[in-house]
Amino acid sequence: MRKQQKFMENFIHGVFLLLGLVTVGCVLLITVYLVLSGIPGIRRIGVFSFLFRSTWESTAKEPVFGILPFILTSIYGTAGAILFGVPIGFLTAVYLAKLAPPKIKAIVESAVSLLAGIPSVVYGLVGMLILVPGIRKLFSVPDGASLLAAIIVLAVMILPSIIKVSVTALEAVPQEYEDASLALGATPIETYFRVSAPAAKSGIAAAVVLGVGRAIGEAMAVMMVSGNVPNMPGLFQSVRFLTTAVASEMSYSSAGSLQRQALFSIALVLYLFILMINAALNFFLKRSKT
Amino acid sequence: MQKDKSVSNSRKAYIGAMKGMMALSVAVTCGLALFLILYVLYKGLPNITWELLSTKPSVLADRIGILPDILNTIYIIIATLLVVLPLGVGAAIYLTEYAANPRLVAGIEYAAETLSGIPSIIYGFVGMMVFAGTLGTSLLAGALTLVIMNLPTIMRTAQESLKTVPQSYREGAFGLGAGKWRVVRTVVLPGCIDGVVTGCILSIGRILGESAALLYTAGFAHVLNGFFAGIRSSGASLTVAMYVYAKDRGEFEIAFAIAAILMMLTLAVNLAAVLVGRYFKKRRSL
Numbered sequence: 001m002r003k004q005q006k007f008m009e010n011f012i013h014g015v016f017l018l019l020g021l022v023t024v025g026c027v028l029l030i031t032v033y034l035v036l037s038g039i040p041g042i043r044r045i046g047v048f049s050f051l052f053r054s055t056w057e058s059t060a061k062e063p064v065f066g067i068l069p070f071i072l073t074s075i076y077g078t079a080g081a082i083l084f085g086v087p088i089g090f091l092t093a094v095y096l097a098k099l100a101p102p103k104i105k106a107i108v109e110s111a112v113s114l115l116a117g118i119p120s121v122v123y124g125l126v127g128m129l130i131l132v133p134g135i136r137k138l139f140s141v142p143d144g145a146s147l148l149a150a151i152i153v154l155a156v157m158i159l160p161s162i163i164k165v166s167v168t169a170l171e172a173v174p175q176e177y178e179d180a181s182l183a184l185g186a187t188p189i190e191t192y193f194r195v196s197a198p199a200a201k202s203g204i205a206a207a208v209v210l211g212v213g214r215a216i217g218e219a220m221a222v223m224m225v226s227g228n229v230p231n232m233p234g235l236f237q238s239v240r241f242l243t244t245a246v247a248s249e250m251s252y253s254s255a256g257s258l259q260r261q262a263l264f265s266i267a268l269v270l271y272l273f274i275l276m277i278n279a280a281l282n283f284f285l286k287r288s289k290t
Numbered sequence: 291m292q293k294d295k296s297v298s299n300s301r302k303a304y305i306g307a308m309k310g311m312m313a314l315s316v317a318v319t320c321g322l323a324l325f326l327i328l329y330v331l332y333k334g335l336p337n338i339t340w341e342l343l344s345t346k347p348s349v350l351a352d353r354i355g356i357l358p359d360i361l362n363t364i365y366i367i368i369a370t371l372l373v374v375l376p377l378g379v380g381a382a383i384y385l386t387e388y389a390a391n392p393r394l395v396a397g398i399e400y401a402a403e404t405l406s407g408i409p410s411i412i413y414g415f416v417g418m419m420v421f422a423g424t425l426g427t428s429l430l431a432g433a434l435t436l437v438i439m440n441l442p443t444i445m446r447t448a449q450e451s452l453k454t455v456p457q458s459y460r461e462g463a464f465g466l467g468a469g470k471w472r473v474v475r476t477v478v479l480p481g482c483i484d485g486v487v488t489g490c491i492l493s494i495g496r497i498l499g500e501s502a503a504l505l506y507t508a509g510f511a512h513v514l515n516g517f518f519a520g521i522r523s524s525g526a527s528l529t530v531a532m533y534v535y536a537k538d539r540g541e542f543e544i545a546f547a548i549a550a551i552l553m554m555l556t557l558a559v560n561l562a563a564v565l566v567g568r569y570f571k572k573r574r575s576l
Contacts, residue, residue: 008469009471012471013470016380016383016384017388019376020380020381022441023398023402023405024401026441027401027405030438033419034416088318088319089319091315091316092312092316092319095313096316099312107320110560111323111324114323114326114556114557115326117499117556117560118326119499119501119529119556120499120501121529121532122330122552124536125549128537130329156322163319185296187297187301189308190301190304190305213407217408219409220501220502224537243411247505270412271408274407274408274412282403
């Protein structure tokens with residue numbers, strides 16, 4: 001009886017071990033897959049030519065595969081989204097964490113949860129029908145589908161992430177810091193911005209990095225509002241991001257063609273960006289926990 | 291707090307400015323949420339007709355119906371949950387109950403964090419190659435892709451609620467002579483039901499809103515199917531259908547109707563999460 005029980009226990013232990021390893025297996029699978037499918041394209045095109053040439057003409061007679069426009073567009077778009085999203089998010093977080101009375105806090109937090117839950121295609125739809133014509137009229141440009149529209153949509157989309165993580169970081173600041181500041185004669189507002197916020201800065205940095213990760217990875221909403229031309233980025237230009245570059249030409253590229261291999265390579269570049277951003281995120285999160 | 295006369299004017303200006311900016315930010319945030327709900331519902335609700343909800347698109351009758359898309363979404367949710375719950379809860383159990391090697395635990399948790407940071411378009415891409423490549427463009431391929439996307443969420447919520455099971459419960463069971471698996475099965479698992487339910491609701495919310503991962507793995511067909519036939523064939527979910535109707539076909543009224551439905555479902559899921567959270571808190575404190 002005991003041996004049978006022992007065997008059963010070991011078996012179950014093994015089953016759970018396997019289940020636990022599934023996550024690791026998935027990460028390995030994704031990484032290996034992207035690397036294997038992305039490397040051939042980069043090899044054929046040449047690393048520097050791929051990453052730094054500013055023209056992308058995949059269907060021309062003499063196709064050129066430079067992804068610099070996509071890289072710069074993703075960087076500028078993310079930077080713009082951060083520029084708008086972080087101040088609004090941070091200030092809202094300070095209010096939520098320190099000043100809001102419980103009832104108002106509940107209302108605002110549910111508004112934030114709502115923003116977090118809206119599907120990205122809905123953001124894209126609203127952007128397509130309000131933001132794009134709005135930009136066209138407001139700035140007298142021929143077509144409102146532009147980098148600016150994408151920046152605004154991305155800023156709204158990353159707002160909930162920034163707010164949530166910043167609130168957690170601000171609430172974790174030890175009460176003693178704030179009490180000491182108040183005892184020394186600072187007003188509450190001064191305390192929150194000059195003592196609590198700097199004390200929470202690792203967590204707030206983590207919030208920003210999280211926002212960066214979301215912005216650089218967004219595809220659907222951006223596809224609907226940014227036009228789709230592989231231009232070098234300009235605020236009112238129709239642009240293509242790394243994400244939309246992968247998505248747009250996938251359907252009409254033929255398997256095995258250099259065009260399709262180039263698309264895989266773009267996915268690989270995007271994935272590497274994401275891994276770097278995640279590493280930065282982990283770094284800031286670990287620092288904020290000490 | 292009394293206005294202290296010893297606060298200098300420049301400090302007062304600073305405080306006023308910060309207060310103003312905070313008020314503005316909060317107003318912008320809430321205003322955006324309010325505007326989005328109202329605008330989408332305003333433009334979408336009038337277009338939700340019984341005909342829309344209960345038929346499939348027909349070129350002959352020149353109408354668009356979203357019943358197939360609704361069913362596809364439901365099938366995808368069911369299929370995803372069926373696979374991700376055992377995997378995620380099992381992994382969480384391993385991490386909290388069985389794991390001995392701290393480096394392995396750290397490795398698994400790091401892998402889960404990495405998975406949750408990968409954008410959905412990359413999941414769609416890899417899913418298209420791996421799952422749709424072997425299984426064909428199908429709801430099943432889409433569901434398996436979504437399983438990997440939601441695994442970290444289920445693992446995290448299950449782990450958190452497993453940790454709330456008091457160690458004394460386990461020790462009591464061990465003391466009475468139960469083996470580890472029996473302890474897990476009878477003492478620990480019932481204690482983590484609330485985390486699992488919360489994780490389910492969160493996952494359902496994410497799956498409802500997911501589009502990039504499904505577009506390339508589940509395709510965009512509009513065929514009415516039962517569950518087992520549907521799971522093997524390609525089909526559009528509500529989000530994918532909305533995207534195609536809006537961008538490729540310019541059918542904005544239909545798109546807004548779907549958006550309104552999605553918005554209401556999102557609100558419902560958020561509400562469910564809050565209510566379930568409250569219910570389990572009550573049960574716990576009894």
